[in-house]
Amino acid sequence: MPQYRPTFGRKSSLMSRSALHRVAIALALAGAFLAWPAAAQEAGVRVYEEELRVKLDEQSLAARDSGVDGGGWFSFAFFNFDDASARRHRTLRQYQIRAWASANLQGVHKGYIRGLFGWDDWNTGDNPPEGDEDTGPEIERVWYQFDLGQLLTNRSGKPSPIRANVRVGRDFAQIGTALVLSMPLDMVRMEVKYGDWEVMALLAKTRSATPNIDDSGPVSDRQQRCFYGGEVAYTGFNHHRPFAYFLCNQDHTAEKPLDPFQNYEYSSRYLGVGSTGNIALPGMRYQTELVWESGRTYSNQATVETDRICAWAYDVLLEYLWETDTHPRFMVEYMFGSGDADRAVSATATVGGNRQGTTDHAFNAFGFRDTGIAFAPEISNLHIYAAGASFQPLEHIKLCKKMQVGAKAFFYHKATGSGAISDTTATRPNQWVGWEMDVYCDWRLTSDLTWTVRYGAFQPGEAFHDRTCRQFLYTALTLSF
Numbered sequence: 001m002p003q004y005r006p007t008f009g010r011k012s013s014l015m016s017r018s019a020l021h022r023v024a025i026a027l028a029l030a031g032a033f034l035a036w037p038a039a040a041q042e043a044g045v046r047v048y049e050e051e052l053r054v055k056l057d058e059q060s061l062a063a064r065d066s067g068v069d070g071g072g073w074f075s076f077a078f079f080n081f082d083d084a085s086a087r088r089h090r091t092l093r094q095y096q097i098r099a100w101a102s103a104n105l106q107g108v109h110k111g112y113i114r115g116l117f118g119w120d121d122w123n124t125g126d127n128p129p130e131g132d133e134d135t136g137p138e139i140e141r142v143w144y145q146f147d148l149g150q151l152l153t154n155r156s157g158k159p160s161p162i163r164a165n166v167r168v169g170r171d172f173a174q175i176g177t178a179l180v181l182s183m184p185l186d187m188v189r190m191e192v193k194y195g196d197w198e199v200m201a202l203l204a205k206t207r208s209a210t211p212n213i214d215d216s217g218p219v220s221d222r223q224q225r226c227f228y229g230g231e232v233a234y235t236g237f238n239h240h241r242p243f244a245y246f247l248c249n250q251d252h253t254a255e256k257p258l259d260p261f262q263n264y265e266y267s268s269r270y271l272g273v274g275s276t277g278n279i280a281l282p283g284m285r286y287q288t289e290l291v292w293e294s295g296r297t298y299s300n301q302a303t304v305e306t307d308r309i310c311a312w313a314y315d316v317l318l319e320y321l322w323e324t325d326t327h328p329r330f331m332v333e334y335m336f337g338s339g340d341a342d343r344a345v346s347a348t349a350t351v352g353g354n355r356q357g358t359t360d361h362a363f364n365a366f367g368f369r370d371t372g373i374a375f376a377p378e379i380s381n382l383h384i385y386a387a388g389a390s391f392q393p394l395e396h397i398k399l400c401k402k403m404q405v406g407a408k409a410f411f412y413h414k415a416t417g418s419g420a421i422s423d424t425t426a427t428r429p430n431q432w433v434g435w436e437m438d439v440y441c442d443w444r445l446t447s448d449l450t451w452t453v454r455y456g457a458f459q460p461g462e463a464f465h466d467r468t469c470r471q472f473l474y475t476a477l478t479l480s481f
Contacts, residue, residue: 044081044373044472045092048454050182053172055450055478056098070101077476081374082468091123096135107150114141138209140184143169149193163193173204175231175245177289179315180270182368183210185227196236202247203228212253213364214266215422216351224252229270240277246270249295249366263303264350268295270365283323288316293363299354300344307354311363313337313379328391329406335371337363339381339416347380348422362419372410372436374456374472378422382433383413390440402444410436414463426463434461448480 118135187204274289345352390406
């Protein structure tokens, strides 16, 4: 990315260099605080978007694997949430329509395209300065896949010992268990399966509409990054799939506008290991992942030299599905992201972030974890403990057979008490961040119509000056056609 290095004279006729620098930093920090409500809203909405993405991918998977097909979805979602800094509610109504088409030629050549057009309708004054916004039209997914393994099988009439395919285009990318990478990218992805081994290689870049992980006020709110890496997994065990991966992120995000007192870059590398599978009891599933992060970043007030990144994260989840009436499901999860003791304001931003001349120990990545919808923090500098349960209480009634209700509880504890987390209002040097309770209901009324609702309430802990309870509610209907 461009690096702007200002030169200063010994004196200024209006203000000294140090005074100018202090004013600029104060304005930048103010921008970071003002940007927090939008960041919190986006994090809460992303939980809904991730659930919707999984449903859309599942519904279209069978169709896209058979000849030429097409269809679409209409979805309406309502969001109401608390803005902690402004002490007010915000309300959003989101209308979206998607259309898709797929083609499959003998399993060798596959193609898929999906477009999106939407409208975000805010209550008056709830989204300054933009107000109501349209979404798109945009191409959410478009890719072509060539399957060499299927071609060899078709020609020989026997299953090929090597299964290999290459996919080119815009698609959803994930590595490991999605702790490090989970987002749509423009990419080239190659997968090879031979015997008990699976290998995936990835070369990609972010879309122009991808929100920036750096929520500093002056830096662009859209990121431009390139990724490359790969994953190796072993499938020879009956109940376990261990894996290892490497991912590199190169930051090319341009400053808009240029900031003479601060450069921005966060280029990182990730080395991860983990496993998924079943253990102990029938119906008990687990996933676990450990990742180490390195790289270089500009620290707070840095304009010339970058500092080293050295961070790590860990996640483990246990889920048990009890095969009995109402199909109860129980889960527990522990998430951890290392923190940096000298980050004063934010664990995810450059401004107010790592102190210049020191190693940055705050873990930041591009993955996804459900950390609650009302608080929705990044896992950097946090221990997060989650537990949940769900069941289908009315499965004996035909209309309610696919209705699932449940609840999840989250407890948040700082890894480094003096360090910042992603929520810039947690300014007190105390490790107790708070807890949240979410309740939800997912109901597939018909094969074409689904309804979901989720409510979360976060009770801030001693890390906050303002300990007012925060709430987040969304409900949505999705109709496929």
